[in-house]
Amino acid sequence: MRGRPLLYTSYPQEMRLFPTTTKRVAMALLFVVLFLLPLKLLPLVGFFGDSDWMIIIDRALIFAIAALGLNLLTGVAGQVSLGHAFFMAVGAYTAAVVGGEPGNIVWGLELPMWIWLPAAGLVAGLIGILVAPTAVRVRGLYLAFVTLGLVFIGQYLWRNLGSIAGGPTTGRTWPPLELALWRGQEPIISFAKDGSWFGVDLVKQGKAYYLLLFLVIVFAVFAKNMMRSRVGRSWASIRDRDIAAEIMGVAEAKGKTQAFAISSFYAGVAGALLAAFFGRLIPDTWDLLLAVEFIVIILIGGAGTVAGTLLGTTFVVLLPRLVEDFTLWLARLAEGDSVVSFFANLVVATDASDFGLISTSAAGPGLSIFQLNIVLFGVLIVVFLIFEPLGLYGIWIRIRNYWKAWPFSY
């Protein structure tokens, strides 16, 4: 039987996390690369270990946790939710109140991270359970609108609850990512200060990276396990045909409630991490755009798959920076006299009098890099929905299948 990749002789064998040797090797390699990333030891991609890339990669990791949660709810259980930003805010403000420093108007209990981080998830999960009954009553587009309402209710609350969220345009500070035993004690591990671990110098973003990477792995494995267990199968059946699922004995209300609770737990933890990582956020951070961003991540990555969600997050979070760097690189190319420079010059405008589609200055002709990023974001949604509904994951599957059958792929 060995060497026949698609032949499974038992159900557990087929359901294994990494069923083939190739996958196991690939995952092991990926882990090694991810582990070495902040140490700048890798050839060619060492620059990712610099703080300016690390900070973006860290945000991608935090977004990945939130996106994994939304993927369970929307991708697996089929409940379209635009309210993810709201649950992130609930988690973030729980963390702020439980772990933050009290001020003249803001509350804060200054409890350590091992309390505020789980508390953020739990409170968000509980609110998720409260919201779940509406999901049992409405579905599809209507559910999307109900959850959209949550974002607006949330924005009103955060702008007005000064003791929780601080001023509407100044926000409040969050506890740093530091693990201490109890309030007032020196942290055992700090993820918020530059320093050295086991003799290796790390920037604070690099330290936070390891914490976040660990959490992403835990949350991803948990999500994957949910999906291939009884609960996940019941969610998939509700997504695919809810009435048929109920007739087969799947408890629809229970399934949807579970999905909301777990998804909100993910969102709450991610919200708390995002706020603690950046230190100070204003209430308008948790707006509709953030909620839409997660829908986009899932659509672009590939709904219903863990790998797709992680791919989508990486792509969406890193894209703006890549576009910026690419445009600046083109602008530098455009300075020479070669043929390449000629074409680069056609695309990029470096000052107001220059012709070009993209401009490196904010005022120049054509789109500025920053406007281009916003436009690209929209274009990508349209393109993926029309041409690749399976998302990046679908593209990956096609590439994989091509090479699997190579050289007989036609």
Added chain:
Amino acid sequence: MKRMRWFAVVLAFGLVAAACGSSDDTTTTTAAAAQATTTTAAQATTTTGAPEAGIKTGIGVDPDTKTIKLGALHDLTGPFSPLVIHINDAMKVYYDTLNANGGIDGWMIDYQVLDTSYDVPTHLEQYEALRNDVLALTASTGTPTSVSALPAMTEDNMTFIPLSWYSGWAIPEFDGGLGLEMNTNYCIEAMNLMEFIRDQGGQTVAIAGFPSDYGLDFGAGVKLAADFYGMEVVFDGAVIPGQDQTEVIAGIVASEADWTLVAVNAPVLAELMGGAFQSGYQGRWTGAGPSYNFALLDSPVGPLIDTLYYQSAYNVSWGDDAPGNVEMMEAMAAAFPDRLPSDAFIIGWNEGIIMTQVLADAIAAGDLTREGVAAAVAAQTGVDFKGTTPDQSYSGTPDEYVTRAIAIFNPDLATYTAAGGAAQTLSQEGGTTGSLLEKDFFVSEAAQEFIFDAPCFSLEG
């Protein structure tokens, strides 16, 4: 066959890696520079450059090409982008003009702007992209964003010009002396406005402001001045942007205050003035500088603005004949002949002047490192804005150097319309935003007596 497959995988990986690698070489010089010197940014600030004519250089300064790299973190796509884009344009034109005229003692400025969308995470990410690359930040948009970046900027000893008029920027205990505040702050501005109101015969005032550093700093100044002059604050309402303002409007109307002082933005000002007038409110209005935009004259509240609003300003407006303003207008007209005038240009232009003065002093002292720039700031006794706003100093105690003057303008619809209204261009002769000078730069008694040694409103809620 299997071996071939592995070969293909390796080849594919190699291609991807090569693509990444090439973009790395050309775009992130930061990475190479940081690795070449030392790992952490704090350590890297110690000078490494070769001495060029005896000048010590560090990060962001290239002694071979005599180039100084300055960064700007601007909100170019977010809520304040309509204003900040103008500020950014003027700043770019300022440095282009400066370079064309020989730079600062032969040193050229390389101005690099990154967009923050007024979003704290994005602001911090863009700061990371600049921190090992630039000598100083010639602009950092916003209070919450700049405050969030303050720990990192302190670590880097990064001098910056905050694009926010929060009173904390003038206090070294708050910003480590790194933030180069410009003009006066909201708190002192409010005190000056109160004296103006008293002189106009006003006794009772209503306050309507955003409950943020901006509105609360301003509100604190109003209350301090009310005590000083024996005036009365009869209403104090919090205006939350993007929400229904009926409650605040009703409060203003019911208070029957002689004057209403606002610390909001232009759309909200229009909403408040229009709503209160419709409900029969007779009082006059004034407010913190950012509350007003001359585009309001084109809106349905234009006539109300014309008769009831007095504009507080930190700088002269477009069309004024102060020498600094004329220079700015000529440069802007040459760069963008067909664009609309804006009162925000002068802000970006003056920020450029501050940075130029500080850098010139640092060059004169022979130290173009971040420490040298910080030392030049501490010794700075007078940045001359050529009449567009009072001189600015950064040496001594906050009480000694804080700027306390504002000017008051009376928006005039007829003047604005006669000059062509919204159809004006930068190259047009006699262009104006309709702001007629009511009271030239002055410091009120309350502001003069006020001992400024702490922010009027503490950001830490």
